[in-house]
Amino acid sequence: MTAPISAGHAALLASFREGRVASLARAVSIVENHRPGFEALLAEFHAGIGRARRYGITGPPGAGKSTLTTALTRAFRAQGLTVGIVAVDPTSPFTGGALLGDRIRMESVALDPGVFIRSMATRGSLGGLATATREACDVLDAFGVDRILIETVGVGQSELDISRTADCTLVVLVPESGDSIQTLKAGLMEIADVFVVNKADRPGADRLRNELELMLGLRSGATMKNVPAHHGVDLKHVNPIRAAREAASDPAPMKWTPPVLRSVAIKDDGIDEVIGALDRHFEYLERTGTLRDRRRRRLRERVVDVVESRVRTRLWQDDETARWLDGQLPGLESGATTPFAVADALLARSGEQLTRTSL
Amino acid sequence: MTAPISAGHAALLASFREGRVASLARAVSIVENHRPGFEALLAEFHAGIGRARRYGITGPPGAGKSTLTTALTRAFRAQGLTVGIVAVDPTSPFTGGALLGDRIRMESVALDPGVFIRSMATRGSLGGLATATREACDVLDAFGVDRILIETVGVGQSELDISRTADCTLVVLVPESGDSIQTLKAGLMEIADVFVVNKADRPGADRLRNELELMLGLRSGATMKNVPAHHGVDLKHVNPIRAAREAASDPAPMKWTPPVLRSVAIKDDGIDEVIGALDRHFEYLERTGTLRDRRRRRLRERVVDVVESRVRTRLWQDDETARWLDGQLPGLESGATTPFAVADALLARSGEQLTRTSL
Numbered sequence: 251m252t253a254p255i256s257a258g259h260a261a262l263l264a265s266f267r268e269g270r271v272a273s274l275a276r277a278v279s280i281v282e283n284h285r286p287g288f289e290a291l292l293a294e295f296h297a298g299i300g301r302a303r304r305y306g307i308t309g310p311p312g313a314g315k316s317t318l319t320t321a322l323t324r325a326f327r328a329q330g331l332t333v334g335i336v337a338v339d340p341t342s343p344f345t346g347g348a349l350l351g352d353r354i355r356m357e358s359v360a361l362d363p364g365v366f367i368r369s370m371a372t373r374g375s376l377g378g379l380a381t382a383t384r385e386a387c388d389v390l391d392a393f394g395v396d397r398i399l400i401e402t403v404g405v406g407q408s409e410l411d412i413s414r415t416a417d418c419t420l421v422v423l424v425p426e427s428g429d430s431i432q433t434l435k436a437g438l439m440e441i442a443d444v445f446v447v448n449k450a451d452r453p454g455a456d457r458l459r460n461e462l463e464l465m466l467g468l469r470s471g472a473t474m475k476n477v478p479a480h481h482g483v484d485l486k487h488v489n490p491i492r493a494a495r496e497a498a499s500d501p502a503p504m505k506w507t508p509p510v511l512r513s514v515a516i517k518d519d520g521i522d523e524v525i526g527a528l529d530r531h532f533e534y535l536e537r538t539g540t541l542r543d544r545r546r547r548r549l550r551e552r553v554v555d556v557v558e559s560r561v562r563t564r565l566w567q568d569d570e571t572a573r574w575l576d577g578q579l580p581g582l583e584s585g586a587t588t589p590f591a592v593a594d595a596l597l598a599r600s601g602e603q604l605t606r607t608s609l
Numbered sequence: 610m611t612a613p614i615s616a617g618h619a620a621l622l623a624s625f626r627e628g629r630v631a632s633l634a635r636a637v638s639i640v641e642n643h644r645p646g647f648e649a650l651l652a653e654f655h656a657g658i659g660r661a662r663r664y665g666i667t668g669p670p671g672a673g674k675s676t677l678t679t680a681l682t683r684a685f686r687a688q689g690l691t692v693g694i695v696a697v698d699p700t701s702p703f704t705g706g707a708l709l710g711d712r713i714r715m716e717s718v719a720l721d722p723g724v725f726i727r728s729m730a731t732r733g734s735l736g737g738l739a740t741a742t743r744e745a746c747d748v749l750d751a752f753g754v755d756r757i758l759i760e761t762v763g764v765g766q767s768e769l770d771i772s773r774t775a776d777c778t779l780v781v782l783v784p785e786s787g788d789s790i791q792t793l794k795a796g797l798m799e800i801a802d803v804f805v806v807n808k809a810d811r812p813g814a815d816r817l818r819n820e821l822e823l824m825l826g827l828r829s830g831a832t833m834k835n836v837p838a839h840h841g842v843d844l845k846h847v848n849p850i851r852a853a854r855e856a857a858s859d860p861a862p863m864k865w866t867p868p869v870l871r872s873v874a875i876k877d878d879g880i881d882e883v884i885g886a887l888d889r890h891f892e893y894l895e896r897t898g899t900l901r902d903r904r905r906r907r908l909r910e911r912v913v914d915v916v917e918s919r920v921r922t923r924l925w926q927d928d929e930t931a932r933w934l935d936g937q938l939p940g941l942e943s944g945a946t947t948p949f950a951v952a953d954a955l956l957a958r959s960g961e962q963l964t965r966t967s968l
Contacts, residue, residue, distance in 0.1 A: 289949050292947075292948075292949070293947040293948075293949050293950070296941075296944060296947040296948065297944030297947075298944075300942075545942075546938050546942065549938060549941045549942065549948065550934060550935075550938065552948040553934060553937070553941070553948045553951050553952055553955065554925065555948075556948045556949055556951075556952035557924065557952045557955055557956060558917075558920070558921070560952060560953075560956060561917070561920050561956070562917070565916065566913065575909060575912060576909075578912070579905050579908060579909065582655075582908045582912070583659075583904075583905065583908065585655060585656030585657075588651075588652040588655040589651075589652075589655065589908065589911045589912045589914075589915045590648050590651070590652050590915055591652070592912050592915075593912055593915035593916045593919060594919075596912065596916055597916060597919060597920070597963060597964050598964050598965075600964070601960055601963065601964035604956060604960065604963055604964065605956050605957050605959065605960035605963065606957075
């Protein structure tokens with residue numbers, strides 16, 4: 251059993267359910283910093299999640315992810331939807347500056363009361379950045395935010411994490427990415443639901459788009475030039491003319507091929523097309539049961555996260571275990587014992603801590 | 610108890626102890642891929658580790674880390690020392706290309722029979738890249754390699770991991786880094802034992818060096834220009850003249866301030882000075898007991914790694930637990946239960962798996 255909610259948190263919860271923005275900020279803070287009672291709070295929110303659509307936005311530094319995020323936010327707001335932005339910064343001492351610059355650009359939407367921005371820049375945050383991101387999304391979702399945009403630079407494995415957190419992942423590239431498109435790894439193809447070639451008014455944008463479409467099997471050379479790129483049909487190894495005909499006659503495809511769109515986000519060019527693709531993708535997710543599958547997988551991974559975080563807390567924050575482990579160090583140093591033997595002994599003696607029901 | 614070693618591995622071990630290179634490659638492979646029996650093998654190696662000096666080399670993309678690694682390797686080889694290189698690539702679909710380019714440059718030392726190169730590019734390798742790196746270093750160390758160079762680009766948290774794995778961490782910067790030096794986070798200062806300004810024949814090298822030394826408290830403006838930068842004395846908040854005098858009269862300082870060195874690694878310029886700083890740093894580590902402290906902390910972290918990896922294996926590779934968790938998904942979806950309640954129940958029912966002694 252998770253501990254019952256405290257009186258202070260009960261008041262916070264009431265205010266949160268009334269939709270007060272101040273309580274949203276406080277709830278995110280409590281969860282982010284794993285303050286006492288944060289699990290009870292998240293447990294209360296749990297039944298309320300699942301309404302928001304979660305979009306991941308990733309790409310190399312300088313691709314204009316923040317600008318695109320801001321443009322999409324304005325477009326959602328114009329539709330009367332509320333938006334949460336979770337900016338995930340897998341902090342690097344070497345790239346910190348560039349990312350900070352990006353944040354500043356978001357100020358054009360920061361004052362809108364229907365937009366909630368949260369920066370996850372904590373290096374080595376409790377339980378990891380991926381978990382912190384998911385928890386922040388859950389709080390925003392429970393608050394009733396309609397769209398959540400999760401933005402991260404594609405380094406380390408942050409872009410993999412984002413694709414597991416989001417319902418739909420946008421991969422943003424720029425014409426300059428064209429030179430290295432050959433080296434883009436298969437991983438990128440796995441995570442992308444929608445490609446956006448941003449800064450598409452620069453030279454090389456068409457070439458990049460062509461190359462991406464070739465990679466996706468959306469065209470096989472010049473003959474495929476007229477096949478619409480964003481139709482959501484898997485055209486791989488298919489006669490292009492037949493494929494185009496089938497696409498036209500099948501408005502509800504069961505497979506999704508990532509469309510390749512163009513934008514100049516700074517001028518709001520191409521944003522409507524991106525929103526259109528997101529809506530088509532969501533419709534596809536719902537119709538095919540993929541949405542339910544993805545969200546189930548997310549719930550499963552959430553349990554795994556919580557279990558591993560509990561194991562870590564119970565083992566490594568236990569003074570007696572720490573002292574016992576210190577006592578093993580001389581034997582480890584001399585080679586009299588090994589990390590594997592010590593690990594086994596540690597687990598054998600920690601059974602009770604590990605499996606006890608949390609307070 | 611870790612399982613006894615198999616007959617095949619016993620033969621491998623014998624050949625490994627005879628110093629046969631083929632058996633080194635095979636041992637690293639078995640460990641890297643967590644093949645059956647890898648723990649027994651690592652346990653056998655355990656008593657043999659601790660002789661090699663482990664150097665971490667990190668910095669932004671394009672700083673010339675691989676070139677410096679290659680130059681240092683040649684210098685160590687000239688001293689008759691054997692060298693292991695572990696190139697850690699926290700794979701990104703966006704930066705993969707640049708890193709691959711670096712690898713090719715290492716070919717100048719790749720054919721030397723006294724140099725062992727291992728690339729850790731496996732995304733999401735079993736137990737994580739940091740663990741895989743440590744294990745590879747342990748195998749090289751047990752084999753009798755004298756110096757291990759661990760190279761990684763500073764993204765995500767790879768540069769933090771490297772500093773926890775190495776006895777000494779070199780941070781490589783280039784004059785172009787000068788513009789963003791203000792934004793370099795405190796984290797960089799924490800991990801650097803030695804700074805190298807590489808490509809020091811380019812404009813801006815002196816400025817970068819000055820700025821780093823200012824940051825380190827090695828100079829406080831123009832008056833400190835003549836204080837040697839790589840003296841290893843903590844001059845922070847200290848009268849520069851007195852500090853210089855004390856430094857001269859105290860050849861064995863108890864504190865270490867990272868020296869800021871210059872190199873043009875591609876021309877082997879400045880490499881002797883870097884080697885000199887590494888030797889001074891190692892002498893400092895040994896004399897002050899810091900080496901023992903760092904290696905003890907590493908052994909402790911190694912136990913933590915093994916424990917967490919066992920917990921993950923025992924919980925998530927257990928079919929019965931997987932089925933039980935699947936059975937909880939409908940309740941999680943409907944909001945009838947929460948990830949926290951399910952996590953508690955899962956731990957309570959998994960006590961026996963978790964704490965059993967491994968086969």
